Amino acid sequence: MNAPAAMDWSSANQQLLAAEFARLRALLDSSDAEDERMRGAELRAAMSAPPAIDTLAQLFELSDFERDLLLLVAGVEMDARLGPLCALANGQAGRPWATFGLAMSLLPSAHWDALVPSEPLRRWRLLEVDESSGLASGRVRMDERVLHYLAGLNHLDQRLQPLLSPLPPPGLMCRAHAAVSAHACSHLQRDGARPRTILLAGDDPQGQQDVAADIARRLGVAVYCLRAVDIPATAHEQAALATLWQREAVLLGSALLIELRDDESKTLERFVERLGGLLIIASRAPIALDGEAFIVERPDVPEQRRLWREALGQRGDELAPSLDSLAGQYRLGARRIASIAARLGAELDLAELHRACRADAPSMSELAQRIEARADWDDLVLPEAQRRILQQIAVHTHHRLTVHHDWGFAEKSSRGLGIATLFWGDSGTGKTLAAEVLANTLGLVLYRIDLSAVVSKYIGETEKNLRRVFDSAEELGAILLFDEADALFGKRSEVKDSHDRYANIEVSYLLQRMESYRGLAILTTNHKAALDSAFARRLRFVVHFPFPDQVQREALWHGVFPAATPLEPLDYRKLANLSVPGGTIRNIALGAAFLAAEGGTAVGMRHLLRAAHIEAGKRDKPISDAETRGWV
Template identity: 55%
Template sequence: MNARAPLDWTDANQQLLAAEFARLRARLSKPGSRPARHGAQQRVQARAALDGDAAIDQLTTAFGLSAFERDLLLLCAGVEMDAALADCCAQAQGRGGGLRHASFALALAALDGAHWSALSPQRPLRRWRLLDVDDAADLSTARLRIDERVLHFLAGLNEPDAHLRPLLRPAMPLPFAAPAHEAATQQIAGQIAAAHDAPLPVFVLEGDDPGAQEDVAARAARAAGLACLTLRAEDIPADAADRDALLTRWQREAVLLGAGLYVDASEGLTPAARHLVEQAGGLCLLGVREPVTLRAASRHHAVSRPQEADRRILWRQALGPEAAAHAGEALDQAASQFGLDARTLQLTAAALAPALREPGVDPHAALWQASAQASRRRLDGLAQRLTPAAGWDDLVLPDPQMAVLRQIAAHLRQRHRVHQDWGFAAAQSRGLGLATLFTGESGTGKTLAAEALARETGLDLYRIDLSAVVSKYIGETEKNLRRLFEAAEDGGAILLFDEADALFGKRSEVKDSHDRYANIEISYLLQRMESYRGLAVLTTNLKSNLDNAFLRRLRFVVQFPFPDQELRARIWRGVFPAATPTRGLDPRQLARLNLTGGSIRNVALNAAFLAADAGTEVTMAHVLQAAHAEAAKRERPLADAETRGWP
């Protein structure tokens, strides 16, 4: 970010400044006199030693200063840098022992080409805040002070404005660019080159990969011979005066540093940020998630997360040839499953590469684990991650339901082959999502089935807290859903919307604005479900609460029935772990209890605690006592038929 000039240029620049200050001292001592020949020779020698333009000449050209404005800026710099020149200013103004500073009246009397407009707000000295005018006095006698940033630039120190340092940072390019992102960079670079000296449009980078957008901005600026600095949209002040001051300082900084501006609005384009990018001028790039319309001329480019083919390329590049060769097919599987953004993918690959080069490392396990961990970072803050404990053997369901669950698992495992290798993704872009409904009363195994799917496929399982998603504020629910689904795309996690009736119920007739926005929220959800490449599992106790339009957009609907007596007997046979001491338990007798699988597990656990506290094995009596407690909880006492003949 610092652009310190070479030492030889710095020395020559300092010599030229010294010669210019000597010339000004002579003018103040003898107003109207011609420059001394010796001083003129010093300036010629200093310019000859310069490799490029002196700092004062760069400023003069960049900001269009007149000869008088140039000398006035040098006079204000000399007061700070040359004690003798400060003394001359004091003597010329009759203040030999007082304040030593430059004033406009002094400059008008002593410098050639003087014009009153030099200090008008529209002229460069004040327009670009090269000078500040002390408001405590009238314009002609007020103290003129050179801006500290400009003073340092004149001295050969080209460092960012201290007022901007807390807000700006160098844009962070990535080691590698996905082919789609490189194409966007080349398009922008071409548009910049084609503009020549004409004003540039705002380049809007739209998509869900802020890291890649910043990389594209940095690469495009570099292609134009410019540095690139990043400013977060939320850091731009809302107050108009503060925002205008920031804008002016940035526009000046863009000239002094030779830089473009990237405004990161990935968290939302604030009104203040919109105003700034519309007024910024120069090279300005804006990163947003959703398309935006600006009042300024703009060019729009899609920069989203890399697609699967580009992810494979990035994995190979970031791992390096040796580690990528060791990874083999595991690399393709990771690229297919985990939709990581460009920056996260490359950071994960760089950290994993040394391990993959070690002999004996299982590349599939290493890649899968590293990718899964990277994909959890955002989603962990939005939903509850569940550790799957159940497998296929733990599910006790009728054969048709088990067959559908195995189909769902097959869809998850074979997605890459069917979508990519067999061409379904190219043939149809919509409807490839795997939205599934589990319906049945509480305790019939819906959550257990989701756990079994996660364990079978090796995917993460997240339970969604609908109370944290649905908002009473218009538009907030869609925003929450967008964040949720975008975070889930990182790893294709299984999303479990438990007890989803609250959000996915029958869409209402529009009677007021709240009904209209509620329907918009549901429509947005359906759209995200269709486009989500993972499995979204919705559970409900009452299928009748869901309307037909919603059901048509689901890939699978699995009905979890209340278990019959045969299924209940199978559940009772496996509900107690092998280490649990039992005596005289009769699964057929226990199966007469009209309980769901979830209630059976509750009864078994409570019976185990009763037996442990009594210091005996688990018996039918313990189970009966626990069953009565479970029935009381449900406010449905056990029927005589359920316990008749109980030992």
């Protein structure tokens, strides 16, 4: 017989299947199958890679009988001539399909245990038997995914497509993550045939995906991602999913990455016990599972600076002096940096980069309120000592990268790198205004934390909310303003019950996050003495906002009205006799402006007197005649 002409693998695979089906037809009608067997051998020898049926038999360690049984069942679906022959052999025209009894009587080297549930054909759901007619007489069907594989089509099972997503090869990676993937591969190759599980813990989920993809690339396999929340809860469904995946892992040559978030570890543990092959589990906190564990955190500030320069290419060299602010302000992973740089292209400036970094960050709207920072230093009326401290806060925030990393302070200790600051003083003395000035000066976004949304009556929930606040704020590069902070950060109580114990844990968690927070966190309180002493030790700056004296109040009155406000002649010295802080002065000025607008006149002393009494009524603190003498 002439050797087959050279052809592509797909066409050769189809021809080999045709030859195999012809061999089975010959067996069914008691003809000589030797010619077709020889034809198959010649086709196989000429192929550039083994045919699908041979690869399948090797991957699942099938016997010759099991291999032929697969071909017989597939042939009924793919070769119209095989079905009638099976019906004839079954002795029933209405049963044109393969049965186990037919295979036992027809195929060489037959063995009864081929269809035992623990053996490959049924264990990996390559074949399924309709047992309603008995194991020997029931119709044997082939799973559609396996049928496609034999035909040369190797794609993810459609039942898994809603659950699994392929991970692309990694792009820009930080050096620490590349080192993790190299170490993990060394561990996997050293272990050989042992069960292989890699555990990745840390706060960079995209970085964990890149590490998983890089491990797969180094090992020459694909990798799919499954969210732990999508793992079914019941044992039966878990077993079915595990079987489907393990079959796919073999057919596709793929690893599995499971992404774990929050309280999904119990479901995960049961599911993982059913899995084999290369498994990578990514979580925020370390989990108690057997495997080789690695930490995958977002890159530190110097590494972020390097990633920005690499991602921006030539433009990165041009912007190099300004990239410190990007690296120091936002806590971004390598993939995020690469995405922003690619999206903006070559025509970009530093302001566009800042906007892009903020635009992609997670929302804090549920737990915090964004404050539009418009105030500047001229709006602050404070003693010179307090102004100097505020200016130092701005200096520390602006030069964090230089001092902490370039000059090595971060290497000596990771504690105390955050700029935790306390503003204390009576209400209305300018604490929030000072935070606005700092945000405006530094070009940062400012968020006021809604403590009523953060503090939860449910045990452990407050800690989760605090983590969300800090994590989101680090990505935004935000200044955090915890208003009236003593409500959450007051003196820790003695432990009397489980709620006291968890409340203390939450305060301890807050202290730890305040120390490690890379940005500026400002706490405001009216009562400095109410704060926990352990918390106070972790503050880098403490700024007292005193009640304004007569001179300061006069300056506040001079600056309270916008330039466009029509004013009658005002006696600022007499206005300063009113002993109220700056916040109250702003409220009185605003109230007077509305009174004047209603009357169609400029703002005058009479409007201010009336507004002052209205404001005093809100505070249930009447104004003395001496304070407003001579106003009208």
